[in-house]
Structures are given as C-alpha cells and as structure tokens.
Amino acid sequence: MTARTAREAPEPRTARAARTDRTAGTDRTAPAAPAARSRGGKAPTLEEVAAHAGVGRGTVSRVINGSPRVSAPTRAAVEAAIAELGYVPNRAARALAANRADAIALVVPEPEARFFAEPYFSDIVSGVGEALAETGMQLLLTFAGGARERRRLAQYLAAHRVDGVLLVSVRADDPLPDLLAGTGIPTVISGRRSAAEPLPSVDSDNAGGARTAVAHLLSRGRRTIATITGRLEVYGASCRLDGYRRALAEAGHAPDESLIAVADFTEEGGRRAMRELLARRPALDAVFAASDVMAAGARQTLRAAGRRIPDDVALIGFDDSAIARHMDPPLTSVRQPIEEMGRAMARLVLSEAGPTPPGKPEPGAGPQQLVLPTELVVRGSS
C-alpha cells in the first residue's frame, strides 16, 4: 500500500517510544508499527542496523548468524541496535544471497486421499511445525496434484524454493520421491513404501502395534481372532497383518487364512469384510481392524448381526482417532505417535539439509530409518 516512495529519515530512537506508548495510532491510515521501526513504512535493513551500532555490515551479519568471530562488546552493541530498531532480517534477501530458503515443504496428497482425514494431517503438521519453529525455518504446504503436476512440483521444489521436502502418505507407485531424490533435495518420507525404503523415513511400528493389540485380545481370553486388513500393497497394512500373524503364532495358534479379510481402509470396506468374516467364521470372538474407520464399519455389521461388543465380539482398531473415542462402545485402538513422527521428520530433514557439521559425517549406513513405537489404548470395545 503506502508505496516505498516515502522519504525516510532514519529515526532510530523511535523504538522504545513506539513500544511503550505508541498505541495511540488513532490515525487509521497510519500503520502503527508493532515494533519500533523507523517511519516511512520501510523495515530497517541490515545496513541501517550497522550504522546505528557503529559497525560494518559484515559484523551485523555475523551477529545475526551466530558466528563466534565477534567480540562480546561488539555483539552486545549490535544486539542493542537490532532490538532498538526492531530489525528483522529480510528472508528473500538472505535466501538469495545464501542460496538457501530457510523453508521446508510438506507435500500433501490431494484432499481425497486418506491421509488428509483426521487425525493424521493436523497432528503431523503440528509436530512438524513445532520442530521447525525452534529453528526459524518456515513450513510450506504444497499439494501434489496429478502425475504431470508432480513433475512440475519436483521442478519447482528443486528450483531453490525449499531446503528440504517432507513426504507423507505416499503410494508405492508415486514417482515424486524418485523425482525428488534425483534433484538432490533432502527428502524424508513418512511411512515406508517397502521394507527396503531407499529414502530416509519415519514410520510407526505397525507390526508391533498389531501384535500388541492381538496379544491383548488373547490375554482377554479371546480364541478366534479375525482381522480386517487394508490393501496389502500398502506396506503399513502388510506390516499390521504380519504383526497379527506373529502374535497368533507366538501364542501357538496355527495360521488360519479364513480369519483374514482384506478391505480398503474405508468404512464400507470394513462392513463388507466383516460380513465375509462372519459368513466364514460365525464363531469368531474378536476382530482386529487395521484402521478405526474399518473398525467402525465392522461394528455396524456386527450390530446388524446381533453381536454385542465386547460381550460377543471384541473389536480393536488402529489410529486412535476421534472416531475411536466417540464410538459406542469406545473403541480400543492402537495409537501412533503422529505428532512425534512429524517432529522426527522435521528433525531428520533438517539434519540432512543442515550444515553437516564437521565431525558428523554420518557413517554411510544407508538412509536413516526411524520407527516409532505405538501404544495400545484400551477402551470399552475389548
């Protein structure tokens, strides 16, 4: 708005004044600066800070960037000047000069994707945001479109717009990860696409969570435990199935494929799978669903079939979403530390993009793979 035409007469001391009393900005047109800022609408520049502190540009830059090569008194003087002028570095200039962006992109799949649903999204974002906030990095949200868009996206991301990329809920056949890897941008993926995920990744212990859930069912005396799994091409889904199998095997149960039904992570899928299961094994007394949504579907079918939960059939879900908490009866579910995964992803990508400080050569032991523990939240359904 008010153009940059304004002739500014650097008026440094306004600082304190503005802060303490300036609120009187009755003149609606006049942007009462939130912090002291020499009038003229323009934010102070590094050069102005330097002049104000009586030092050179380079010194101010050093102070801002935390270089140790500045004497204590000088640093103090510069910091005072910065505070007084309410100086805030111009990101664009910094990015241009330093050839970095101070920003991390979180690429989210299209809205229809399962990921976008609760609770995943907000928690991941929350975790990522938290970790990033500590470092002054910015969080860019980017939406991956179709195949063509993805190519363009990789290109854009590569064009020095971000220092790192966070990928979530990526399907195994998505070209984006490889496109990105090709550009050399540090990339971290949440949810491995396979056991041999080539990208640094953060995942939750799907197998362990499933195993714990089933073990819990067994400890409650359940004998015929079925499972509703997601499409097995989804690595996480197959891990959950593995966990289910392992728990049963550990308890001495013989493998029984008739207790396994594959669905697609939707409620309708859950209903259908439950019907199948009931038809095949009418005597089942417990069901472990690989997601809360599928559990919700299963619950409906069970009800319709006259089975009481948990009296006749115990039910456990996965995700510990709001649905689980509000279901009737409340659903026992495997909680994934989503927010923590977000934090971990952010930290991982930061370390990749980071200075690679001397002495932290990271033994070339392949990509970093983090697997975070899950937790069984026991509620009324089991």
Next chain:
Amino acid sequence: MTARTAREAPEPRTARAARTDRTAGTDRTAPAAPAARSRGGKAPTLEEVAAHAGVGRGTVSRVINGSPRVSAPTRAAVEAAIAELGYVPNRAARALAANRADAIALVVPEPEARFFAEPYFSDIVSGVGEALAETGMQLLLTFAGGARERRRLAQYLAAHRVDGVLLVSVRADDPLPDLLAGTGIPTVISGRRSAAEPLPSVDSDNAGGARTAVAHLLSRGRRTIATITGRLEVYGASCRLDGYRRALAEAGHAPDESLIAVADFTEEGGRRAMRELLARRPALDAVFAASDVMAAGARQTLRAAGRRIPDDVALIGFDDSAIARHMDPPLTSVRQPIEEMGRAMARLVLSEAGPTPPGKPEPGAGPQQLVLPTELVVRGSS
C-alpha cells in the same frame, strides 16, 4: 540403497563451490533432471534464458510476468527457450527485487485449540491451498504462540515475508489481528469476533444454521427443545444461540431460559450441560448442541439417564464432523462449508493484496464480510 550417502566431506564452502561447477551430476545416483537443464546442477537463470532466446533480460521478465507489451513472435521465442532450459524463476530473487513474497501465511492457533481438531483444520487448509494453487502463491503455515510470540510473529509477518495473512479461530481478546492490521498487511479472519468485525472476514451463517436445525426439530413434532451453547463470548456461539431463539420465537414459543445451558465446546462440558438441562427440564424432548463434540457428551448423559435417541430425545449437533457420522445413532448436524470458506478467505486476501491497480479502487464500503450458508445434514439422531 546408500543413495544419498554421497554427503561430501564437511567442506564449509561447498555451497558456493557447488553452484559454480561441481556437482556435475555425473556422479551420485543418476540425478535425471526432471526437465532439460543446462548441466552443472545450477538452475538456469533469467539471463541465460534471455541469451538462449536472443533477447534482453527485460523481455524475458515481461514474458514471465505476462506483460502485454511483448510482440507475439518474441514471446513465442522466449517461451520456447524457457521450456527448453526448464527454467523456473527464482522466488527469492523475485521477492527481493519486487518487494513481495508470493506467499500467504495461514496462522493457526496452538494445537490445543479447538480449531486444530477435525474437521476444521484440514478442510480450511484444503480450501485455501486450492485457491492459492491457482495463483502460484505459496501457503505458509505459521503457529501463533503465546502473547509475546504473537508480537514477534506480527513483526516477522510484516517484515515482508508474506503478502497476506489468514487468521483462523481467533479469540476476541487476541491482540494479533490488531497488530497485523497495524502493519498494513492484508489480513482476513475466519469467524468474525463480533458483529462489528473490523477485519475483512469469512464466516458461516451460524444463526441461520441453528435456526434451521431447531425448525427441523419443531417440524418433527418436538415441543420442548433445549440447547447447549458454547461460551457466549465466542461470537459464533452467541449467533447459534440467537438462531435457536429466533426459530422458537417464530414458532410462537415463549422464551424459556431454563432450556439454555452454557458449556465450553468440550465433551465433558456437553455432559455437564446435559445433566443440568435434564435436572431442570426432565420432560425435554430435543436438544440442539452448538457443536458435535458437545452433542457427543450430551448423548452420553442422555444414555446414562435412560433416554433413547431419537425416540425420547432428538439430538442435533453442529459442524458435521467425523464424530457425527460415526455416532450411534448417526448425529444430525449443521454442516459448515469449511473448505469453501478456506477458498473464500484465500481469494479475499489475494484481492486485498492483489494488484490494487491505480489508486485504491475498492468502493470504501468497509471491510468485506462474507457469510456462507450452512446446511442441515439429517441423520438418525433426529
């Protein structure tokens, strides 16, 4: 597997070095540039495009920015060069030179805030993202911290880091909006803070939604309709209460304060309010809750009290969240067009930040206030 282990020796200056020549892409794991790009790892610059097309820098810039002052053949030549080189403008440089950011910030309150819960967050983000994608603007996610942080935040946002700010779920006493308004950054708020919201805003028709819900209850033959409202300092909550009152008044019911209970938008609050209501008016036959979460709480209390839903008491919520869909029975709820609100917000800031061609057209009719219609989604609970 050890794909990215290519981390070179800790060599501080690598950055600069790499840009000029190095990283010849010949080593590492086949970079396979997404698009043709002059080798050397460096992204082509505008200058290179100009040379390639045999024109001047200015002309290329004009083409990129869609200036009409370029002849057709020249434009074609430039576009060909751009495509051939796989040129992508450097955002930082552009931002620096043009003094704009090409980015909009979405400021979200802290995670504990109600807002962060489903379904608000993802839908808003989705809508905003969609609208922004069309314009090539970036979406920055920022987290508002405590009071002090907010001051800092306003400062940062003002320091030319974004062209506009989107505020969501702002409490009436939050200083951030005013801080921002003071800096002159285009700001749009979702959910007016009062009837006289000074900021451009996008809101849903809370009163209308509530009125429709209650009218629906009346049409179903309910006579004693109670309501559980949120804290009335929250403008939206008081609007919903107004809608409730209006519907009743329109049906000729006399105002009855004993049918109104105030809660705090939490499940526990809903339970407590329902208990109150039941104690005061045991004969009530319907409840309109100002949020699904409170409705969930109310439902529990009703159940515990032996009331059947909807046979004895009809229940309606607000938000149409996943909770509503999965409740038992499924909850009738007032849907807000959240995603559309996100889109509207984005478009609004864009128009504020936008060209603002010569002078300041904008018929100075006060801040833009958009109120989007709500919709009653009828389910089993009513």
Next chain:
DNA sequence: ATCACACATGGGAGCGCTCCCACCGTACCC
C-alpha cells in the same frame, strides 16, 4: 624490539530478479 599469527572487523562483489528509463524503429500526422 621484531616478526608471526591469531583474531576482529570493514566493505566489495555478487545472488537473480524487477523496475524503469532510454532508445529504436515504424506508423501516422500536419
């Protein structure tokens, strides 16, 4: 006292872009 070698510091040279002004033609006017 001299030399060497740290440090601390100042400031030039860009980073890649937009802005804007000068300049070129060509079409049109008197």
Next chain:
DNA sequence: GGGTACGGTGGGAGCGCTCCCATGTGTGAT
C-alpha cells in the same frame, strides 16, 4: 518532408543479504 507518438526492446540500477578477502589490532614467541 519533418515532426510526434508510440509499441517493443535492451540494459543499468538496485533490492538486502552472505561471502570472503583485505585490513587493522592485539598477543605471544623470538
């Protein structure tokens, strides 16, 4: 014929910062 207008174009001058080299100014060793 010589203006007068332009639409089209090239390129200088920065935008505010980081880098890095050159230049002081202390200290210790000789």
